[in-house]
Amino acid sequence: MDFELNEKQKRWRAVARDFANDVVRPVSQELDGRTNPLDCFDWSIIEAADSCGMRISPLPAQWGGDSTDHLTQVLMLEELSAADMGVAVTLAGAWRTMRWLLAEASPQQLNNWLPRVSGNARGLLAAALTEPEAGSDNMLPYAGTDGGMKMSAVRSGGNWVLNGTKKYVTNANRADVIIVFARTDNEKSLLEGVTAFIVGADTPGLTVGTIFNKSGERLANNSELFFEDVVVPDSDRLGAVGGGLYSFGKHQRATSAYNAATVYGVAREALRRSLVWTRSRIQGGKPIHQHQAVGAYLADMLGAVDVARTYAWRAAWAADNPEHFNVALNAFPKIFAAEQSMAVVAKCMELFGGASIMRDVGVEKLLRDASVFLHSDGTNIILRQRIATWLGTIAEQDFDTLWTPG
Known part of the structure; x- marks a missing residue:
């Protein structure tokens, strides 16, 4: 390698x-x-x-x-x-x-x-999946027909008519092009009854709702989307009818790697600031990084960032080389990076002491940002459930392949 x-x-x-x-x-x-x-x-x-x-x-x-x-x-x-x-x-x-x-x-x-x-210097995109009553059910995805997203898409001649609400959608109020998931068959499970559509932000009947006032990642907007008889031609259906979630999973293999990088970047910044601070802060007659306990914290912080980075790189590489890919690589890099980043930022705040909670210092912002990925793009607990479900399918004679893919 x-x-x-x-x-x-x-x-x-x-x-x-x-x-x-x-x-x-x-x-x-x-x-x-x-x-x-x-x-x-x-x-x-x-x-x-x-x-x-x-x-x-x-x-x-x-x-x-x-x-x-x-x-x-x-x-x-x-x-x-x-x-x-x-x-x-x-x-x-x-x-x-x-x-x-x-x-x-x-x-x-x-x-x-x-x-x-x-052609649009402000051209952003969004993917609308989560709904007010459907988050983790969509991510697992739930196998029953009584849960998951409720937004509907009904055929009408050569078109589809979309009705429903999406929530917590990143870029929703800023995107020019939105990929929208909707139930096209309520009698089937999410993996068989959800279809994806390409929708322009200027489509009649599509409106933006609440812009959420988040504690972290505030420079990104998340909002609601309301669909009221939004007409989408069948030519803008993305993939097969009923195959929306399958397609999403197949072509979004690097999601966990992207998420991991997004949060361990915060941890890296916490480590950088901690190094600068502990070299300049004098206590006990010397810079505090020379105290053994502080040095141990800094070492742990470096290890956490580096392992999270290595895991994300492997997952991204496997997404480009799918013969080396497995389900855990699209879940655990984010889990690990999110939880380790929280630990790194907590150590950073301890090293900064009272200064860490002062807004003008900027360290408390890192904690607010890092906390976002304990849930974003799937709660860590539901991602663990996905891995556990997959592990249950591995035959004993294939157990060693978990560590030696390819």
């Missing part, structure tokens, strides 16, 4: 690092502190991401991108998140949806929709 990054990956990581330091870091703290969540989002950041090519980097050259692979996106997300998690989440949501379109959309759909994405 080769752990050396190629030149393209190194180049994009450098682009993301410069962007994070020059564009995001100077405004992150101020935007995070604004009272109205709408004001925390800044279009100038997205426009700057467009200017340097990051916004549409996963797209092929014919649509203005660079066909960056999953590992490259993970490298970029770590750099972005170290400056601000919300910016990383905003772009990650768009990138994942672009990749899904590239994998599942027909040539005609790509020709119809990708110019709209690539």
